[in-house]
Amino acid sequence: MIDVEADKVLDLLSQYYTVTPLDAGEFSAISVSAPLAPGFVVDMDFDVQQYEVEGYGNLSIMKTDGVQQMSTIVLTPFNKDLPLISTDYMFMGENRISYIEFYGLGMRIFSQNPELYAQMLELQRNVGKPGGSVALSMFQVEIGMLTVQNHIEYFESDAAAAYYRDVFDILLNKPEDNAILFHCAGGKDRTGMISMLLLAAMDFDKDVIMQDYLLTNVANAQKIEDTRAAAEAYTDDPQMIYDFVFTAAAYPEVMETNYDDLTAQYGSVKNFLREKVGLTDADFQKLKEFYLED
Secondary structure (H helix, E strand, O other): OHHHHHHHHHHHHHHHOOEEEEOOHHHOEEEEEEEEEOOEEEEEEEEEEEEEEOOOEEEEEEEEEOOOEEEEEEEEOOOOOOOEEEEEEEEEOOEEEEEEEEEOOOHHHHHHOHHHHHHHHHHHHOOOOOOHHHHHHHHHHHOOOOOHHHHHHHOOOHHHHHHHHHHHHHHHOOOOOOOOOOOOOOOOOHHHHHHHHHHHHOOOOHHHHHHHHHHHHHHOHHHHHHHHHHHHHHOOOHHHHHHHHOOOOOOHHHHHHHHHHHHHHHOOHHHHHHHHHOOOHHHHHHHHHHHOOO
């Protein structure tokens, strides 16, 4: 089963890019110890394959086929201003667990300026020190990596749409009587977008979606206040403060823009899910059966 997901990724990338195998050298086989349960640690031996994706970047595929079957796929976009994407597929018996993670929206910034990347690495090393987290986030805002506009544009991109499909595959194929937990670091951006798409798929209107999204600001009230105070102590630039506070706050204009843009382009968010993500009427009905109560 672990070969299936990797083969899907290779086939998809090969439709759009020239994909060339690379020699992984000393990293072609690696071993790690993984705690699967309290007091239960297994050694996992991974076979590693590397590929150049011409015009995009690098693809790494790691597979292990022991007690814990696992396939990890990492797509690093050196040549495009897109996030690094890591996808883990884990199999135990008939059960499958999938994780999708996005890292950074400023890869092109660093590929064009290695000195900036070195500065960010230094800030990351100091993130645990007093003021370290604020300094790192403000640096990312200053160089244009962490902005509200980047967020809006990414979540309407083709790259994001491809991963919405993966998320809905998980939502549509959960075992009976099981639950799905989806989240991200802040619980409002990636999580907020998936929540919006899921609610729209089940025919909730924009008002309900916005109410759900803005609950973040109730839960994060103290964090938002602290983040604003830190930003205002660091700079008096209103745009930087606006972008920095967004790391903690849910801005209604952001979700409204994403919702309205998709509606303007596709006629409705649900049509976006049909045309761009590939959901069907049968999928919409199945989502309602899984996630709505009578």
